[in-house]
Amino acid sequence: MSRKILHPDCAEAVEHRRLLPEYRLRRDADFKRAYDRRCSASDGILLVFGEANGLPHPRLGLSVSRKVGNAIARNRWKRLIREAFRLTRAKMPIGLDLVVIPRSKEPPELSAILESLPRLARRIEQKLRP
RNA sequence: GGAGCGGACUGGAUGGCCGCUGGCCGAGCGUUCGUUUAAGCCGCCAUAUCGGCUUUCAAGAACCUCGACGAGAGGAAAGUCCGGGCACCGCAGGACAUGGUGAUGGGUAACGCCCACCGACCGCGAGGUCAGGGAAAGUGCAACAGAAAGCAAACCGCCUGAGGAUUCAACGCCGGAGCGAUCCGGUCGAAAAUUCUCAGGUAAGGGUGAAACGGUAAGGUAAGAGCUUACCAGCAGGCCGGGCGACCGGUCUGGCUAGGCAAACCCCACCCGGUGCAAGGUCAAACAGGAAGCAGCUCGCCGCCGAAGGACCGCGUUCCUUCCGGCGCGUGCGGGGCGCGGUCCGUGCCCUUAUCGACUUCCGGGUGGACCGCUUGAGGCGGCGAGCAAUCGCCGUCCUAGAGAAAUGGCCAUUAACCCCGUGGGUCUUCCCCAGGGUACGGAACCCGGCUUAUAGGUCCGCUCCAAGC
RNA sequence: CGGGGUGUGGCGCAGCCUGGCUAGCGCGUCUGGUUUGGGACCAGAAAGUCGCAGGUUCAAAUCCUGUCACCCCGA
Numbered sequence: 062m063s064r065k066i067l068h069p070d071c072a073e074a075v076e077h078r079r080l081l082p083e084y085r086l087r088r089d090a091d092f093k094r095a096y097d098r099r100c101s102a103s104d105g106i107l108l109v110f111g112e113a114n115g116l117p118h119p120r121l122g123l124s125v126s127r128k129v130g131n132a133i134a135r136n137r138w139k140r141l142i143r144e145a146f147r148l149t150r151a152k153m154p155i156g157l158d159l160v161v162i163p164r165s166k167e168p169p170e171l172s173a174i175l176e177s178l179p180r181l182a183r184r185i186e187q188k189l190r191p
Numbered sequence: 192g193g194a195g196c197g198g199a200c201u202g203g204a205u206g207g208c209c210g211c212u213g214g215c216c217g218a219g220c221g222u223u224c225g226u227u228u229a230a231g232c233c234g235c236c237a238u239a240u241c242g243g244c245u246u247u248c249a250a251g252a253a254c255c256u257c258g259a260c261g262a263g264a265g266g267a268a269a270g271u272c273c274g275g276g277c278a279c280c281g282c283a284g285g286a287c288a289u290g291g292u293g294a295u296g297g298g299u300a301a302c303g304c305c306c307a308c309c310g311a312c313c314g315c316g317a318g319g320u321c322a323g324g325g326a327a328a329g330u331g332c333a334a335c336a337g338a339a340a341g342c343a344a345a346c347c348g349c350c351u352g353a354g355g356a357u358u359c360a361a362c363g364c365c366g367g368a369g370c371g372a373u374c375c376g377g378u379c380g381a382a383a384a385u386u387c388u389c390a391g392g393u394a395a396g397g398g399u400g401a402a403a404c405g406g407u408a409a410g411g412u413a414a415g416a417g418c419u420u421a422c423c424a425g426c427a428g429g430c431c432g433g434g435c436g437a438c439c440g441g442u443c444u445g446g447c448u449a450g451g452c453a454a455a456c457c458c459c460a461c462c463c464g465g466u467g468c469a470a471g472g473u474c475a476a477a478c479a480g481g482a483a484g485c486a487g488c489u490c491g492c493c494g495c496c497g498a499a500g501g502a503c504c505g506c507g508u509u510c511c512u513u514c515c516g517g518c519g520c521g522u523g524c525g526g527g528g529c530g531c532g533g534u535c536c537g538u539g540c541c542c543u544u545a546u547c548g549a550c551u552u553c554c555g556g557g558u559g560g561a562c563c564g565c566u567u568g569a570g571g572c573g574g575c576g577a578g579c580a581a582u583c584g585c586c587g588u589c590c591u592a593g594a595g596a597a598a599u600g601g602c603c604a605u606u607a608a609c610c611c612c613g614u615g616g617g618u619c620u621u622c623c624c625c626a627g628g629g630u631a632c633g634g635a636a637c638c639c640g641g642c643u644u645a646u647a648g649g650u651c652c653g654c655u656c657c658a659a660g661c
Numbered sequence: 662c663g664g665g666g667u668g669u670g671g672c673g674c675a676g677c678c679u680g681g682c683u684a685g686c687g688c689g690u691c692u693g694g695u696u697u698g699g700g701a702c703c704a705g706a707a708a709g710u711c712g713c714a715g716g717u718u719c720a721a722a723u724c725c726u727g728u729c730a731c732c733c734c735g736a
Contacts, residue, residue, distance in 0.1 A: 144601050334681040401719030454725040
C-alpha cells in the first residue's frame with residue numbers, strides 16, 4: 062500500500078510496459094465491488110466486469126473457472142490475458158477495475174485478446190460515465 | 192528375418208526483443224525507524240547534569256527505485272488410494288464397536304509398497320495372473336432342472352420272502368358242433384410272464400445339473416456295496432532327508448471320504464487416539480465476547496438485612512420514602528431443549544427455576560492483513576564394499592522453484608529425430624528425393640516413500656518361439 | 662484438505678442391501694385399429710455393452726478391487 066502512496070507517478074513504468082502487483086486485483090472485497098456494480102461488457106471471447114477504483118491506473122482481475130478446462134488451459138488463458146493487459150495498458154482508460162472472464166473453452170490467439178480487451182474496457186468506461 | 196516377453200532411460204535444441212517471481216551484490220537527491228557526533232532553543236537566571244524540540248554528522252535496519260549477476264514445473268507435479276515426517280489437541284489406562292491387512296523369509300521411518308522364494312492356474316516358451324487358515328466351531332445360501340443339493344435319505348430301479356390277481360402255448364380229461372380235417376367251451380396241474388400289496392436287503396444304474404458321498408479292473412453276492420484285493424487320485428498321522436521358513440521329496444500306517452461358497456455372517460492373528468500447513472506461531476488494528484473492580488473516586492438498577500423518618504401516642508406488625516450503611520449480583524444443585532466427538536465415559540451452547548447494564552483495566556475465540564512455518568531433505572550425483580535382490584554402510588562432491596486472485600510467460604526466427612497425412616512435383620506401381628502440414632499427457636501449493644491412471648515419439652539391455660542359411 | 666453420492670432403452674427413475682426369475686415402470690418412438698381427419702383411446706412392436714477393466718462364484722446390474730466421468734457438502 063505504501064508503494065502506491067510513495068510512487069503515484071508511474072508514467073515511466075507505463076513506458077516500460079511493466080506489470081506490477083499493484084496493477085492487479087488481489088482482494089476478495091475488490092472483486093465483490095466489481096461484481097456488485099453489475100456493469101459488464103462482452104464479445105465472443107471475453108466477459109468483463111468493471112468499476113471505478115479512484116486510482117491513477119487501471120487494475121486487472123482474473124476469474125477463470127474450471128469449465129474452461131484443466132489447469133494447463135486455465136494457466137494459458139490467464140497468461141494471455143495478463144500479457145494483453147500488459148501490452149495495452151497505455152491505451153486503457155484510467156481508474157478502472159476490470160474483472161475479465163473467458164467465454165470460450167479454447168484459448169484464442171494473443172492478437173484477438175489484444176484487440177478485444179481495450180474495446181471492452183472503453184465500453185465499460187462509457188457505461189460508467191453517465 | 193518374423194512374432195513376442197521382461198526391464199531401464201528419455202520427455203527437443205539454439206538465438207533475439209518485451210515481461211514475472213524470489214535470491215545475492217552495488218548505487219540512490221527517496222521514505223520510515225531507533226542509535227550516535229556537534230550546535231542552538233526551552234524547562235525563572237548562570238554552571239554541571241537530566242529531559243524535550245530543531246538543525247547537523249556518521250554508520251545501520253526495513254521498504255522503495257535503478258543497475259549487474261546467476262536461478263526458476265514433472266515423470267507423472269495428476270488422481271488423492273495407502274504409509275510416514277512435522278504441527279497442534281486429547282490422554283491413568285482400557286473395553287467394545289468400526290475399518291484395514293493376511294502363504295513364507297527379508298528390506299524399510301512405515302506401508303496395503305518392494306525383493307526373493309513357496310503354492311494354484313494360464314501360456315509351446317521367455318513369462319503372466321491370483322492369494323491367509325477355518326465349511327472334520329456355529330448360523331446360513333445354491334435359481335431352473337432333478338428322486339435327492341447335504342444328513343445321508345430312498346422316487347424309479349435291482350434282489351429276497353409272503354399274499355393276491357391276470358394272461359397263456361402244448362399235453363391230458365370232459366362237454367358241444369361237424370361226415371371229417373377241425374373248431375368252440377370248461378377244467379386240473381406244472382412251468383413261465385405281467386401286475387398289485389406288504390415286509391426286508393441294496394445304492395451298481397437313472398433324463399438333470401456348475402456340483403450327486405472316489406476312479407478302473409478282478410473277485411464276491413439273492414442283488415449289491417471299499418465288502419475284499421491290485422493300481423491310481425485324494426485325506427489324516429508317524430518317521431527319514433532337504434530348507435531359517437512357507438514347503439518339497441521319500442516311506443510306512445490308518446480309515447475308506449469327510450462336497451462348494453467365508454471378495455455371506457462369522458471365528459483366528461496383527462495394525463490403528465483425533466485433526467490436518469486454512470496444522471500451528473508472531474505482530475499491529477477494529478468489533479463482538481469474557482473476567483475483575485482492587486490501590487485515591489466508581490455510578491445506576493434490583494433483591495435481602497439494618498438504620499432513620501412518616502402513616503398512628505408508645506411497643507409490636509404491615510406499608511411507603513431515602514444525597515444513609517452493609518451484603519449479594521449469576522456461582523452451585525435440579526429440570527428442559529438443541530448439538531458435538533464412533534459408543535461407554537465425557538463435553539459445548541441456549542432456555543427455565545431467577546433477576547443486569549454503563550465505565551476502567553486485563554484477557555481475547557473467530558475473521559480479514561503482514562511475517563514466520565517454507566524448503567537441507569528417510570536429498571541428488573559419483574566411487575568402493577556387503578547382499579541373489581529389494582536395500583544398506585563408508586568416502587567424496589553438489590545446493591537444485593518457493594507462488595499466494597496464486598510467478599516459472601508472450602511474440603518471432605532457425606533447426607534435430609521418427610512416424611503419419613495426403614496435396615503438388617521429380618521415370619506419381621513399390622521404393623527414394625524435394626516442397627507443405629501435424630507431432631503427447633499434463634502445471635509445484637508443507638515435505639517425503641509407494642500405488643494407480645494419462646502419455647506423441649525416441650534410445651538401450653536381457654530373453655523366448657518360429658523360419659531360412661552356414 | 663476432508664467427507665458423501667450418482668452412472669441402467671431417447672428422457673426420468675425402480676431393481677443392487679439379501680447374487681439366479683423375461684432387467685421392470687412412466688413419458689416418448691414405430692405399426693395397426695377407431696375417426697371425415699387430428700387429438701384422446703385400444704391393441705401390438707422395437708429399442709438397454711446395467712460407465713469401463715479385472716476378480717470371487719456354477720452363476721454378477723447386484724459382491725470385491727482398480728479406474729473414468731459428473732454432482733453435492735464441510736473447512
